[in-house]
Amino acid sequence: MKKAKFLILFIICAMALLGGSYAAWSDHLSATDVVKTGVLNLQWAAGNTIYWADGKTGSSVKAASNDPGDMATPDPNNPSGDSRDVGNLDFVYVGDKAAATGTIENWSQDLRVKGDKLTLGLGNGYPGYKAAVTTSIVNTGTVSAKFKVSVSEGSIPTWLRVQIKDNSDGKGVNTSGDLLFDSADSTIGNTLKDKVLDPTRQLPVVIIETVWLSVSGGTVDQSVVNKQFTLQLTGEQWNGDSADGSFTLPSWDNPWDRKRP
Amino acid sequence: MSIITKNGHKRRGFTKKSGLILAILLTLSLGLIGSAMALWEDSLTIVQTYGTGTFKPEFTTNYSDSIVPRDKGESISSDAATATDRTKNTVIIRNAYDNDAFIYNFYIQNNGTVPVKIDDYKVKPDTMSSKVTVAVFPTAPVLDRGISPGTGQIASGTIAIKVDADIPDGQIISVDFPCHQWNLPYSDSDTRVWEKMLTLSFEINRPSS
Numbered sequence: 055m056k057k058a059k060f061l062i063l064f065i066i067c068a069m070a071l072l073g074g075s076y077a078a079w080s081d082h083l084s085a086t087d088v089v090k091t092g093v094l095n096l097q098w099a100a101g102n103t104i105y106w107a108d109g110k111t112g113s114s115v116k117a118a119s120n121d122p123g124d125m126a127t128p129d130p131n132n133p134s135g136d137s138r139d140v141g142n143l144d145f146v147y148v149g150d151k152a153a154a155t156g157t158i159e160n161w162s163q164d165l166r167v168k169g170d171k172l173t174l175g176l177g178n179g180y181p182g183y184k185a186a187v188t189t190s191i192v193n194t195g196t197v198s199a200k201f202k203v204s205v206s207e208g209s210i211p212t213w214l215r216v217q218i219k220d221n222s223d224g225k226g227v228n229t230s231g232d233l234l235f236d237s238a239d240s241t242i243g244n245t246l247k248d249k250v251l252d253p254t255r256q257l258p259v260v261i262i263e264t265v266w267l268s269v270s271g272g273t274v275d276q277s278v279v280n281k282q283f284t285l286q287l288t289g290e291q292w293n294g295d296s297a298d299g300s301f302t303l304p305s306w307d308n309p310w311d312r313k314r315p
Numbered sequence: 316m317s318i319i320t321k322n323g324h325k326r327r328g329f330t331k332k333s334g335l336i337l338a339i340l341l342t343l344s345l346g347l348i349g350s351a352m353a354l355w356e357d358s359l360t361i362v363q364t365y366g367t368g369t370f371k372p373e374f375t376t377n378y379s380d381s382i383v384p385r386d387k388g389e390s391i392s393s394d395a396a397t398a399t400d401r402t403k404n405t406v407i408i409r410n411a412y413d414n415d416a417f418i419y420n421f422y423i424q425n426n427g428t429v430p431v432k433i434d435d436y437k438v439k440p441d442t443m444s445s446k447v448t449v450a451v452f453p454t455a456p457v458l459d460r461g462i463s464p465g466t467g468q469i470a471s472g473t474i475a476i477k478v479d480a481d482i483p484d485g486q487i488i489s490v491d492f493p494c495h496q497w498n499l500p501y502s503d504s505d506t507r508v509w510e511k512m513l514t515l516s517f518e519i520n521r522p523s524s
Binding site for chain 2: 092094095096097098140141170171172173174175176177178179180181182191195197199206210211214216261263265274275276277278279280281282283284285286287288289290291294
């Protein structure tokens with residue numbers, strides 16, 4: 055009996071040693087594949103500046119004040135040379151970062167659908183009035199993008215001309231850059247497609263607004279109050295050619311893909 | 316997967332339930348493939364609000380008139396009826412004798428939001444232009460700088476009509492003031508420029524015999 059107990063104990067120890075020996079001579083390899091997709095994210099640059107065009111001299115004048123009725127700031131396109139500040143154009147910029155500092159509801163949104171909005175307000179317009187805003191489109195994502203422009207809400211009145219020009223030379227309303235969009239010429243709406251914006255790069259643009267004199271057979275409506283339209287600059291991956299309508303793909307900054315920190 | 320047949324044997328195959336699940340899974344899979352294949356997009360927007368001003372030069376309700384000489388008593392009187400849009404005033408002169416002079420003072424205010432300029436005036440009919448003298452004050456704001464919006468600046472003017480013997484009873488003499496936005500010239504044919512005509516009309520009535 056004593057022999058049997060000793061034998062059992064010996065076998066257990068032998069098995070344990072066998073396991074140890076085997077373990078010492080085994081190894082395993084693992085491959086952890088972390089897949090991260092890119093992000094396509096565009097936004098307006100902060101620090102937009104308003105310039106008035108001085109029609110008399112052809113130069114740009116930075117507006118010190120934009121309050122209507124401030125006679126110190128000339129209105130542009132003034133053939134008589136009689137400068138008066140009558141019309142006004144102002145802006146409110148809402149970028150990704152601005153929206154991200156908001157509430158939990160903002161936090162839970164995809165960065166790509168936050169902000170990205172430039173609100174322009176043209177007030178007290180009259181025939182011949184012209185003003186411009188300079189800004190930049192910034193690619194903060196990791197994928198190159200190209201653009202197309204369309205009117206997504208409302209419509210641009212026939213007497214208001216909206217142009218977007220490449221302002222890479224920094225000359226604002228007097229830029230010789232490419233005309234990227236012109237509400238008076240529907241064939242130019244997709245010119246931005248030729249502009250591929252690589253990650254971390256900016257495309258300086260100037261948005262010029264003119265209350266037209268040359269509306270054929272029409273007049274500039276008076277007493278228009280707070281009408282609105284929306285221009286949409288759709289940026290898509292540089293190598294695609296999508297039809298209208300888009301699909302929102304989950305991304306790294308989307309709560310579908312990650313746990314809340 | 317197996318199916319129990321009528322005679323109790325098992326055979327391999329799909330039940331209706333498993334087929335349905337498979338179909339759903341297939342649909343979802345295809346949907347995910349579509350998502351993966353979709354282009355990535357991001358949109359920037361420009362939300363544009365716009366408004367325009369108003370162009371509204373008008374006569375004020377204030378006016379004054381007088382007669383020179385006054386030794387004939389109330390031989391001339393006026394009745395200035397202000398039109399609803401205050402762009403026209405009609406003055407009726409009664410008992411106008413030869414060589415009387417009728418003087419009418421008027422005021423123009425800019426009730427719009429865009430400066431108004433008055434370059435000139437025109438007497439109608441042309442044959443009566445020698446009977447009428449028009450002066451607009453102050454000259455500089457009206458003829459050069461324009462009238463600013465609001466009540467801060469009011470242009471005043473004087474019209475003097477000499478009642479000569481050749482003015483018939485009931486003659487109407489009008490003075491037009493073509494107004495236009497301060498930075499563009501007035502043009503009859505160019506309706507794209509904001510402009511408006513202000514008119515003062517005088518009806519000259521002789522004394523009844």
